[in-house]
Amino acid sequence: MPTVIVDGREIEIGAHERLNCIEAARRAGTEIPHYCWHPGLSVVASCRMCLVETGSRDAATGKITMVPKLVPGCQTPAKDGTVIVTDSPLVRESRARVEEALLIDHPIDCPICDKAGECLLQDYHFQHGQPQRRADLQPFHSRRRDVGPTVTLFVDRCIMCTRCVRFTREVSGTAELMVTSRGAKEEIDSFPGFPLDNKLAGNVVDLCPVGALGDKDFLYQQRVWFLKREANVCGGCATGCSIVTEHNQDTVYRLKPRENPHVNRWWMCDDGRYGWHHLHDPARVAEVTRRAPGGESAVDWPDVVSRLRADLAAAGGLAVAVSPMLTVEEAWMLATVAREIDPSALLALGPVPHSGTDETYPGGFTIRAEKCPNRRGVEAVLAHFGPGISRWDDLLDHVRSGRAKAVWITAAYPAPWIDAAAAAPFAGVSCLVVQDLFASPLSELDGGGAVRWRLPAVGFAERAGTWVNAGHRAQCFEQAIRPPAGVWPEGRLLWNMLGRRGLYDPAVIRAEIAAAVPALAVLGDDLPATGLDLRILQLAATESATHT
Amino acid sequence: MKPTDPQIVWLEEKPLGLAERLYLPLFVQGLATTARHMVSPKVTVSFPDERPTVGNPLIYRGVHRLNKDEQGRVQCVACFLCATACPAHCIDIVAAESPWPDREKYPESFQIDELRCIFCGMCEEACPVDAIELTSLLDLTGRSREEMIFDKEKLLSVYDITKDAEPMKSAGHTTASATGGHAP
Numbered sequence: 001m002p003t004v005i006v007d008g009r010e011i012e013i014g015a016h017e018r019l020n021c022i023e024a025a026r027r028a029g030t031e032i033p034h035y036c037w038h039p040g041l042s043v044v045a046s047c048r049m050c051l052v053e054t055g056s057r058d059a060a061t062g063k064i065t066m067v068p069k070l071v072p073g074c075q076t077p078a079k080d081g082t083v084i085v086t087d088s089p090l091v092r093e094s095r096a097r098v099e100e101a102l103l104i105d106h107p108i109d110c111p112i113c114d115k116a117g118e119c120l121l122q123d124y125h126f127q128h129g130q131p132q133r134r135a136d137l138q139p140f141h142s143r144r145r146d147v148g149p150t151v152t153l154f155v156d157r158c159i160m161c162t163r164c165v166r167f168t169r170e171v172s173g174t175a176e177l178m179v180t181s182r183g184a185k186e187e188i189d190s191f192p193g194f195p196l197d198n199k200l201a202g203n204v205v206d207l208c209p210v211g212a213l214g215d216k217d218f219l220y221q222q223r224v225w226f227l228k229r230e231a232n233v234c235g236g237c238a239t240g241c242s243i244v245t246e247h248n249q250d251t252v253y254r255l256k257p258r259e260n261p262h263v264n265r266w267w268m269c270d271d272g273r274y275g276w277h278h279l280h281d282p283a284r285v286a287e288v289t290r291r292a293p294g295g296e297s298a299v300d301w302p303d304v305v306s307r308l309r310a311d312l313a314a315a316g317g318l319a320v321a322v323s324p325m326l327t328v329e330e331a332w333m334l335a336t337v338a339r340e341i342d343p344s345a346l347l348a349l350g351p352v353p354h355s356g357t358d359e360t361y362p363g364g365f366t367i368r369a370e371k372c373p374n375r376r377g378v379e380a381v382l383a384h385f386g387p388g389i390s391r392w393d394d395l396l397d398h399v400r401s402g403r404a405k406a407v408w409i410t411a412a413y414p415a416p417w418i419d420a421a422a423a424a425p426f427a428g429v430s431c432l433v434v435q436d437l438f439a440s441p442l443s444e445l446d447g448g449g450a451v452r453w454r455l456p457a458v459g460f461a462e463r464a465g466t467w468v469n470a471g472h473r474a475q476c477f478e479q480a481i482r483p484p485a486g487v488w489p490e491g492r493l494l495w496n497m498l499g500r501r502g503l504y505d506p507a508v509i510r511a512e513i514a515a516a517v518p519a520l521a522v523l524g525d526d527l528p529a530t531g532l533d534l535r536i537l538q539l540a541a542t543e544s545a546t547h548t
Numbered sequence: 549m550k551p552t553d554p555q556i557v558w559l560e561e562k563p564l565g566l567a568e569r570l571y572l573p574l575f576v577q578g579l580a581t582t583a584r585h586m587v588s589p590k591v592t593v594s595f596p597d598e599r600p601t602v603g604n605p606l607i608y609r610g611v612h613r614l615n616k617d618e619q620g621r622v623q624c625v626a627c628f629l630c631a632t633a634c635p636a637h638c639i640d641i642v643a644a645e646s647p648w649p650d651r652e653k654y655p656e657s658f659q660i661d662e663l664r665c666i667f668c669g670m671c672e673e674a675c676p677v678d679a680i681e682l683t684s685l686l687d688l689t690g691r692s693r694e695e696m697i698f699d700k701e702k703l704l705s706v707y708d709i710t711k712d713a714e715p716m717k718s719a720g721h722t723t724a725s726a727t728g729g730h731a732p
């Protein structure tokens with residue numbers, strides 16, 4: 001195994017790994033500061049912050065020969081016998097000089113800069129800079145201009161790392177951004193007539209190590225040190241990007257991508273990034289209403305548990321639409337409850353929203369046309385309960401033919417999903433339960449002499465459980481914020497309808513699913529933060545079968 | 549400032565001497581202080597019939613005010629540092645893009661819950677633009693809790709009331725570019 005020596009510590013790296021000095025040092029637990037280098041982008045070695053001393057150890061004699069000059073760690077490969085020195089006086093002096101040079105032209109407007117608190121320039125200056133400033137402090141404010149509909153540029157805050165320019169060229173492939181002028185007058189700008197208007201534009205704000213690029217959606221909304229972070233999964237499409245939900249006092253302020261090499265790498269799309277606003281829409285369904293011949297009445301949650309079951313059982317033949325927005329655990333509990341009420345209940349996959357076609361970007365990032373996060377997970381659950389996997393059309397057939405007297409539809413779609421014509425066939429059922437984020441023609445359907453329930457649903461950040469994305473990768477996540485006052489998440493309602501005691505615990509349900517469904521057996525163990533491929537056990541089985 | 553900064557002088561507490569360890573000299577010292585106060589003139593006043601005299605209004609920590617700049621606009625740049633420093637969490641700010649070209653950000657709303665405030669002065673210390681200051685107004689009363697939540701207009705009006713008696717503490721200094729203010 002190749003051995004790299006970082007500050008005197010020997011670490012072994014993989015025989016075929018291609019690491020640079022920054023990555024090798026990270027393995028040894030040493031952080032080499034860097035601005036322009038990013039693992040997802042090409043190397044330019046322009047910021048000079050990662051300069052380190054390197055050398056090589058002769059394999060035969062063990063003699064170490066050092067390179068006389070400092071070299072950029074991002075551009076220098078770490079191979080067998082490479083010696084990296086990250087904390088010599090020469091390196092420290094170099095970092096202090098780089099920081100000093102950057103701060104000559106950088107406005108000291110941290111108090112009004114949105115990046116303050118997560119700014120690499122601040123952090124590195126504190127760690128590696130010098131305590132005193134030798135240049136004059138010139139009060140000036142950063143010039144600002146918009147480079148696109150969602151992104152704004154504070155020109156003077158920029159340190160010219162060009163991460164954003166490389167991102168638009170290499171990952172989004174749209175190349176709207178460029179460097180104008182040269183030398184001390186260098187600036188980032190968009191090409192005239194080509195504003196930064198692609199679906200991955202928001203990533204340049206995450207990439208910016210300083211406060212130069214700002215997200216207009218988040219600008220001045222909240223200081224970053226007030227935000228709490230919860231690892232979540234985006235529910236915008238079937239890609240299921242790993243994200244971090246940043247929230248404060250049960251209000252989401254922004255979403256950021258979380259590194260996941262198997263799903264989204266370091267990126268996420270703008271549809272997902274700004275796709276949380278529906279969570280705080282005042283029009284959301286917030287209370288349970290039950291319309292019956294006696295009139296409309298609000299029902300308290302503890303009563304819902306018993307009365308909903310009684311209404312569904314009284315009506316007779318039950319059909320349930322299991323929404324692909326639900327988690328695997330919720331789908332499992334819903335199917336179990338439905339089969340308890342009516343052993344021959346029809347379990348159908350709810351409508352799967354589609355929009356456009358799959359969009360794949362040169363960097364490998366894909367936005368799926370299927371705008372729901374968990375079709376595969378729900379299908380796996382439905383296949384277990386059988387017979388086969390019924391679809392929305394099967395459910396409509398049941399309703400039209402009169403076999404379904406009671407229909408329970410879980411929706412939780414952030415966008416309108418059904419019109420009056422599509423809702424019309426349900427007018428005849430004697431008990432209709434609609435669980436949705438927003439009122440729809442279906443939830444407002446006139447009852448006549450029948451029972452109509454309208455239940456609130458919750459959005460992605462208010463849920464806990466497991467989603468299975470388009471690549472069969474199961475990802476577990478916790479609830480980030482609480483739903484609006486008085487709303488029970490689906491999981492809590494179903495947990496109580498199953499007669500379970502205590503608080504809803506997805507892990508308990510997950511263990512039961514893993515024991516019962518071979519296709520979902522991987523859910524029995526704690527999943528890694530990057531998720532796990534559901535097919536991993538099958539793959540392992542076929543692998544061992546071919547070997548023997 | 550890092551703990552390793554050469555400008556920091558680290559002091560060690562001196563070990564106790566014989567007199568401290570004997571305890572008696574300190575006991576006598578304490579009694580002497582008590583006796584001195586028994587014969588000295590009293591400093592308490594019967595408020596509100598009598599008004600206490602504020603020694604130095606510049607270091608008194610009474611009701612807050614929000615300072616105005618030369619053009620009469622609120623000086624605050626909505627950086628949230630006072631709200632961050634506040635140990636009582638009594639400051640609530642909503643920031644917005646400023647309507648003025650020379651400034652990036654301003655407080656759309658600025659509220660201080662005077663009932664929650666513990667008058668520690670940390671907000672004043674944290675402010676990078678000397679926008680929030682504590683005045684020497686000490687009789688803070690109101691008929692309801694809502695009345696005691698001071699909004700931006702009320703805090704600015706405190707400035708109008710007190711600006712003559714207590715000029716801005718940083719008057720005459722030029723503040724750093726933390727404002728994102730004008731280039732000279």
